[in-house]
Amino acid sequence: MAKTTKSKTTQSKTSRPKSARPSRPAAKKPAAKRRGTAPRPAAAAADSSTLERIARALEGISAHLAGTSAQPAAATLASAEAFIWHPEGRLAPVPKVSRVELDLLQGIDRMRDTLIDNTERFATGLPANNALLWGARGMGKSSLVKAAHAHVNARPDVAGTLKLIEIHREDIESLPALMTLLRESDDRFIVFCDDLSFDGNDASYKSLKAVLEGGIEGRPDNVILYATSNRRHLLAREMVENERSTAINPGEAVEEKVSLSDRFGLWLGFHKCSQDEFLTMVRGYCDHYGIRVDDEQLEREALEWSTTRGSRSGRVAWQFVQDLAGRMKVRLGGK
Known part of the structure; x- marks a missing residue:
């Protein structure tokens, strides 16, 4: 048993190289960049745009709390005849109002x-x-x-x-x-x-x-x-x-x-309109937009339309006229 142990020890010593020196610590390699850490141009632009929107919103809220507008009121009000009010203190001009004559x-x-x-x-x-x-x-x-x-x-x-x-x-x-x-x-x-x-x-x-x-x-x-x-x-x-x-x-x-x-x-x-008032609305739209149709046919189709909608109103009359104009290939002005 002693001989065996000694031979193993001798073998272990002779297996080392004679010229072995203390190894220097390996030079650190540059850390590999993680994927996605480098800012991409599109992402940076999006972040910048988001920050700008946040800044504008904060300015608007501050102006609202102070009771003032975030933009010159006189210049804005001169730009249109109609506007939408936004609670952050901004008036948005409406170039063309959706209205009925x-x-x-x-x-x-x-x-x-x-x-x-x-x-x-x-x-x-x-x-x-x-x-x-x-x-x-x-x-x-x-x-x-x-x-x-x-x-x-x-x-x-x-x-x-x-x-x-x-x-x-x-x-x-x-x-x-x-x-x-x-x-x-x-x-x-x-x-x-x-x-x-x-x-x-x-x-x-x-x-x-x-x-x-x-x-x-x-x-x-x-x-x-x-x-x-x-x-x-x-x-x-x-x-x-x-x-x-x-x-x-x-x-x-x-x-x-x-x-x-x-x-x-x-x-x-x-209040809800009568049948005669409903038909008057329909005829008024047809005359205004030049929709030519037999009066008996117009009355029959208009009443059928109102029955399927379950109501008679100016809105229902206009919806019928839109459908009628589409079927007759008539354009309703700028609408």
């Missing part, structure tokens, strides 16, 4: 005349009321607001100084900032909100109330508010019931419901 709005003569009279008084510096256009869907509430603006703005004594600004329902909380922006302008403004109503726990209606009347600053003299809604009272029933359950005096909840609509001095109700 005033003469084509049939079956709403009383509402049309009342709103035009109110708009003319406001545009010429006379007292006028905020207007709430409420009622049946598709009966021309929004179309009337846009048509009335165009009609009054074409008057020689107004000459394009009446601006139309649309604010979306979800941006109502930024309405005070918009009022601050418009207050110092020499122009006059219709601030228009389409399909206005409030549901659930939405408390933004309080901003609307303060702007219309009751706030310290109130509504600027050069601004009027036109709103459309399917409801006569803008607050949903469940909102009023919630207020009633927590109010010391339950009658206060009902007053809250009515008081918001009361801020609009002019109420214009739109």
Whole structure:
């Protein structure tokens, strides 16, 4: 056993090279670049674009909180007659407004005349009321607001100084900032909100109330508010019931419901049209766009169309005329 151990030891010693020196640590190779770490030009440009958008958004929010615009108001307002309001404090010009000519709005003569009279008084510096256009869907509430603006703005004594600004329902909380922006302008403004109503726990209606009347600053003299809604009272029933359950005096909840609509001095109700009014709308469109069709056939097809839609309204009449014009290869002007 001893001999075997000794021979293994001798063999181990003789197996090493005689000239063996202490090995130097191997030189470190340059670290291999990981894939994807080098910035690509397209990715860098995208990052830069994202940062610029974030910076612009932050500037807009800061301007909104300060009650000022992030762009020169005078230069912007001179660029168009209609605008879309963005809550970060920006007015986006609308080069061409989607509107129906005033003469084509049939079956709403009383509402049309009342709103035009109110708009003319406001545009010429006379007292006028905020207007709430409420009622049946598709009966021309929004179309009337846009048509009335165009009609009054074409008057020689107004000459394009009446601006139309649309604010979306979800941006109502930024309405005070918009009022601050418009207050110092020499122009006059219709601030228009389409399909206005409030549901659930939405408390933004309080901003609307303060702007219309009751706030310290109130509504600027050069601004009027036109709103459309399917409801006569803008607050949903469940909102009023919630207020009633927590109010010391339950009658206060009902007053809250009515008081918001009361801020609009002019109420214009739109109701479903009769069959004769529906056919008058259809014939008016056909005459205006030069669609020649036998009157008996026109009446039969129009009534069949309204039956399949389950309603009669100005919107349904226009949809039928679009279908009829397409079948007869008639172009509807610039539409």
